[in-house]
Amino acid sequence: MLELDRIAPVGHERGELLTTRVQSGEVILLEHEGRVSGYAVIRSHSFFGRDFVELLAVAASERRHGVGSHLLQQAVALSSSSRIFTSTNRSNIQMVGMLEKEGWKFSGQLEGIDEGDPELVYYKTSP
Numbered sequence: 053m054l055e056l057d058r059i060a061p062v063g064h065e066r067g068e069l070l071t072t073r074v075q076s077g078e079v080i081l082l083e084h085e086g087r088v089s090g091y092a093v094i095r096s097h098s099f100f101g102r103d104f105v106e107l108l109a110v111a112a113s114e115r116r117h118g119v120g121s122h123l124l125q126q127a128v129a130l131s132s133s134s135r136i137f138t139s140t141n142r143s144n145i146q147m148v149g150m151l152e153k154e155g156w157k158f159s160g161q162l163e164g165i166d167e168g169d170p171e172l173v174y175y176k177t178s179p
Contacts, residue, residue, distance in 0.1 A: 073106075080126050082119055089114040092123040096132050102175075103131045105138035108147070115146075124154050124176075131178040139173045141166055148172065 073079050073093045082089040090110035098104045105127050110119045128136055137159065140147040156174040165171045 070107075078106075080123055080130070082123065084114065087111070090119040090123055092127050094127050094130065094136075099137045102133040103127075103136040103178075105136065108138070120147075120150050121154055124150070124156075128176050128178055133178065135175045135177050137173060137175045139171045141169045142172055143169050 070079070070093070078094055078096070080092045080094065082091065088111065090108070092105055092109075093107040095104045095106045098106075105124070108120060108123055110123075124138075127138075138151070138156070139162070140151070142148070142161075151174045154176070156176045159173040159175050162171040162173060
């Protein structure tokens with residue numbers, strides 16, 4: 053999981069954060085043939101009292117094979133709140149497309165987090 057994070061194009065390593073999230077049970081991890089295919093970090097009640105998909109990462113070799121969609125579906129299924137939220141940069145067109153394909157609704161846009169690249173917030177109602 054940490055190796056997958058090291059190759060993610062986010063500009064900084066999140067090893068300590070991921071270790072903490074794993075220890076607290078906030079990670080959904082998918083493996084295929086002994087290798088991590090992807091993971092999602094779900095923070096319970098951390099976004100205005102609702103669950104939040106804090107991170108979602110898929111191994112480059114597993115992209116376009118349904119791994120990200122499966123992680124999002126699991127996050128919704130396991131959500132402890134009536135709605136679950138996530139966000140992504142406007143420039144991350146793959147994530148935006150996947151969220152829309154999976155039926156997530158656009159909630160709003162946040163400015164000032166990454167200069168010149170607004171954060172788009174999405175939500176989905178939990179079953």
